[in-house]
Amino acid sequence: MGLLVVSCVDGPGIVSKITTFLHRRAANIVQSDQYSTGPRGGRFFLRIVFHLPGLATELAGLERGFGEEVAGPLRADFQLRDASVPIRVALFASRYDHCLLDLLWRTRRGELPIEVVQVVSNHADLASDVAAFGVPFEHIPMSQATKADAESRQLELLRGRVDLVVLARYMQILSGDFLNAVGVPVINIHHSFLPAFAGAGPYERAKERGVKLIGATAHYATEDLDEGPIIEQDVVRVSHRVTARELAQRGADIERTVLARAVAWHAEGRVLVNGRTTIIF
Missing domain, CATH: 3.40.50.170 (Formyl transferase, N-terminal domain)
Incomplete structure (x- = not known):
C-alpha cells in the first residue's frame, strides 16, 4: 500500500488534483481523510492510502511526478512512501x-x-x-x-x-x-x-x-x-x-x-x- 500525506493552503480543487494524479497512474484509493482549518486562507490536510501494483519500483517516479505536477503548483508539503516498509x-x-x-x-x-x-x-x-x-x-x-x-x-x-x-x-x-x-x-x-x-x-x-x-x-x-x-x-x-x-x-x-x-x-x-x-x- 502507498501512503500519501499532504498539507497546503486550502482552496478549491485540491482533492480533484490529487485524486486525478493517482487515478492516471492506476492507483486505487482505499482510504482517505481530510481536514481544513478554514475555507479561506486556512490550512488543508489530507491522508490517502492507495493500492498500486509494483509500487516499490514505481515509488521514486511517483514521488517526483507528484512533486512536479501537484505539490509544486499547490505549494504543498507532502510525504509519499510505501506504507508496508516500517x-x-x-x-x-x-x-x-x-x-x-x-x-x-x-x-x-x-x-x-x-x-x-x-x-x-x-x-x-x-x-x-x-x-x-x-x-x-x-x-x-x-x-x-x-x-x-x-x-x-x-x-x-x-x-x-x-x-x-x-x-x-x-x-x-x-x-x-x-x-x-x-x-x-x-x-x-x-x-x-x-x-x-x-x-x-x-x-x-x-x-x-x-x-x-x-x-x-x-x-x-x-x-x-x-x-x-x-x-x-x-x-x-x-x-x-x-x-x-x-x-x-x-x-x-x-x-x-x-x-x-x-x-x-x-x-x-x-x-x-x-x-x-x-x-x-
Whole structure:
C-alpha cells in the first residue's frame, strides 16, 4: 500500500488534483481523510492510502511526478512512501524501563509498524534487557560538563539511520542544537502533573495534594520543554485509598499505552503538525 500525506493552503480543487494524479497512474484509493482549518486562507490536510501494483519500483517516479505536477503548483508539503516498509526508530532511555521494554515488546510482536535500529541510554542499567531483543545498545554517559560531546556522539551514531527518535523516559533535556541537527521528529512522553509537580517525586507530591486524575502526554519535542505539539493523552481516575507507589504504577501503565499509540500513529502517517497543534487522522 502507498501512503500519501499532504498539507497546503486550502482552496478549491485540491482533492480533484490529487485524486486525478493517482487515478492516471492506476492507483486505487482505499482510504482517505481530510481536514481544513478554514475555507479561506486556512490550512488543508489530507491522508490517502492507495493500492498500486509494483509500487516499490514505481515509488521514486511517483514521488517526483507528484512533486512536479501537484505539490509544486499547490505549494504543498507532502510525504509519499510505501506504507508496508516500517520506519526506522531510535529509542532513548535512562533507568526507567517500562516504556522502553514495552515498545521493544510491541515491535517484536508486530504491533507497531517500526524497526528499532538503536537504543541509546545515559546509563548502562538496561543493556542486558535490550540485548534480549537483539537491538544494538549504546551507553553514552552525560553530565552538564559533557553534554555537548555526548550529543555529538549521539548524532554521529544516528546519522542517516533513523526516521524517528522516541524518548522512552529519557531523563535528559535535549538541546536545541541536537533537535535542529538530528533531522527527524522526536517524540517525548511525560506524566500529566506538569507543570504543577515538576522535578523529583511527582507522585509523592500528587498523593499529598489528593489528586483524583493521573495521566500521560505524548508530544513532539521542541526547544520549549514539554510544550511541543501534543499527539496523544490519557487519564485514569484514582482515589484517596491509592498509595504513592500505586499512583506511580498506574502512571507507568498510562505512559506505556499513550506512547505506543503516539508512535504507531506517527509511523502510520496519521499525525500532521499545524503550528503548535496536531491533526490526527
